Amino acid sequence: MKKRYALFPGCLMPTEQYAYELSLRETLPLLGVELVDVEGFSCCGEPMKSVNQLLTLYLSARNLAIAQKHHLDIYVPCAMCHLALTECQHILEKNPAMKERINGMLAAEELTYTEKTHLVHTVDLLHDVIGIQTIKEHVKKPLHGLKIAAHYGCHILRPKEIGRPDDSENPQKIETILKALGAEPVNYPQKLDCCGAPLLANLPESALTKTGQKLQAIQEQQIQGLVDVCPWCHKMFDSRQTKAGETVAVKLDVPVVYLTQLLGIAFGIPPEKLGLELNLSPVEKLQQEAKP
Amino acid sequence: MSIIDLTSMGEPQSELRKELNDRLTKLQDEISDYCFQCARCTSGCEAHKLLELEPHKIVALLKRGLLNELINADVIWTCMTCQKCRERCPQRVAPIEILFALKNIAVANGKQIPGKYTAMLQSILTMGLIQDVQQTTTRTNTTVKRDDLGLPPLSKPVDAAKFQAGIMKIAMEKV
Ligand code: SF4
Numbered sequence: 224m225k226k227r228y229a230l231f232p233g234c235l236m237p238t239e240q241y242a243y244e245l246s247l248r249e250t251l252p253l254l255g256v257e258l259v260d261v262e263g264f265s266c267c268g269e270p271m272k273s274v275n276q277l278l279t280l281y282l283s284a285r286n287l288a289i290a291q292k293h294h295l296d297i298y299v300p301c302a303m304c305h306l307a308l309t310e311c312q313h314i315l316e317k318n319p320a321m322k323e324r325i326n327g328m329l330a331a332e333e334l335t336y337t338e339k340t341h342l343v344h345t346v347d348l349l350h351d352v353i354g355i356q357t358i359k360e361h362v363k364k365p366l367h368g369l370k371i372a373a374h375y376g377c378h379i380l381r382p383k384e385i386g387r388p389d390d391s392e393n394p395q396k397i398e399t400i401l402k403a404l405g406a407e408p409v410n411y412p413q414k415l416d417c418c419g420a421p422l423l424a425n426l427p428e429s430a431l432t433k434t435g436q437k438l439q440a441i442q443e444q445q446i447q448g449l450v451d452v453c454p455w456c457h458k459m460f461d462s463r464q465t466k467a468g469e470t471v472a473v474k475l476d477v478p479v480v481y482l483t484q485l486l487g488i489a490f491g492i493p494p495e496k497l498g499l500e501l502n503l504s505p506v507e508k509l510q511q512e513a514k515p
Numbered sequence: 516m517s518i519i520d521l522t523s524m525g526e527p528q529s530e531l532r533k534e535l536n537d538r539l540t541k542l543q544d545e546i547s548d549y550c551f552q553c554a555r556c557t558s559g560c561e562a563h564k565l566l567e568l569e570p571h572k573i574v575a576l577l578k579r580g581l582l583n584e585l586i587n588a589d590v591i592w593t594c595m596t597c598q599k600c601r602e603r604c605p606q607r608v609a610p611i612e613i614l615f616a617l618k619n620i621a622v623a624n625g626k627q628i629p630g631k632y633t634a635m636l637q638s639i640l641t642m643g644l645i646q647d648v649q650q651t652t653t654r655t656n657t658t659v660k661r662d663d664l665g666l667p668p669l670s671k672p673v674d675a676a677k678f679q680a681g682i683m684k685i686a687m688e689k690v
């Protein structure tokens with residue numbers, strides 16, 4: 224059965240983290256997922272939570288209502304967006320008065336939040352919906368011998384009580400996917416450490432220090448690459464890697480790829496279709512080190 | 516429609532301020548009963564070592580009613596929103612939610628919003644997203660934009676005026 228989802232792009236992926244969008248649009252359809260582009264989405268609201276939580280809730284509900292109008296489940300590739308939309312559903316389902324109030328505001332755009340929508344992120348879409356077997360069947364160039372660390376991102380793991388794509392303390396789905404691609408997932412003590420991105424808005428130096436500390440630890444453990452599943456995490460680990468290294472006074476040289484890019488490499492998709500030239504970290508090392 | 520409406524002491528905001536204060540009073544009542552200062556939240560806090568945030572102390576200060584001190588403290592803006600304190604608290608206190616409420620109240624009371632939050636909010640009001648399409652650089656130093664890569668048009672609010680009217684209701688509404 225074909226799986227259909229509205230693609231909820233959010234802000235960061237479609238305005239600068241193009242490699243994620245290119246690689247997910249390239250790989251997911253091969254695995255039987257139809258992505259529907261929907262007009263009119265806005266920011267999920269999560270970046271505004273410190274300023275005004277009601278605004279966050281409103282923006283999330285607005286996006287959910289747009290997908291509901293099209294009777295579509297939603298695929299949310301960004302960890303922050305996924306948390307915002309999930310939390311919004313959780314609140315509105317539990318609190319009818321708030322739902323009514325938000326719907327009153329949504330009327331300005333002739334929108335209504337109706338009912339709970341099925342939301343997936345890249346990790347559960349691949350692991351639970353598509354399934355490991357199907358992924359294995361598509362592997363043409365297994366990534367034998369590649370030691371890869373997984374970075375999940377805080378926002379897809381917690382809070383558990385509202386339902387998240389993987390376990391809050393011991394997530395393993397990315398590792399299982401990495402094994403299906405022939406790679407060797409590594410366990411490392413810093414696995415659950417934050418990427419630092421939420422501080423970019425007001426404390427950019429500290430944000431980058433956080434990034435640098437995690438990358439430094441990975442580099443010291445002779446791990447060959449880091450895989451991530453969120454445009455914010457990737458912005459820190461890949462796009463800003465050089466700067467992050469400066470904050471901890473280390474020359475960082477860690478290849479960082481989106482999980483969907485690694486999937487594409489293992490599927491034998493040409494690098495340019497996966498946006499690999501957009502990664503600023505030395506990703507060519509990954510391709511060289513994979514034993515055919 | 517301006518940021519002032521959403522963030523400042525403007526008259527339309529009084530209801531929102533009242534609501535925020537109610538929310539905090541509720542949090543305050545709840546935590547007085549439950550938090551036993553075990554500091555488990557702080558032991559796993561992502562901002563603890565680097566920025567000296569101690570969520571258990573935030574809870575303790577709130578318990579003692581030191582609301583003004585908290586609202587004016589820069590440290591409330593160091594939370595990385597990792598949710599670990601909420602996840603790991605044995606008493607289900609959720610210091611992260613207290614921090615969000617404190618920051619919201621600081622903003623509603625006209626305290627200066629730090630960093631780029633204002634610019635992001637302005638961008639949301641103008642075009643629906645925290646930023647417009649950016650030019651990026653490849654590893655070989657060529658610059659590219661979204662349309663160079665064959666990606667479909669950006670999804671954003673179609674009718675900006677209607678979008679703003681919806682957001683405006685947050686600033687204006689009387690509960
Ligand atoms: S973990 Fe919970 S109970 Fe323990 S100090 Fe923190 S807020 Fe209080």
Ligand code: SF4
Nearest residue numbers: 560594595597598600
């Ligand atoms: S959510 Fe904030 S306060 Fe809580 S553990 Fe994470 S950084 Fe610390």
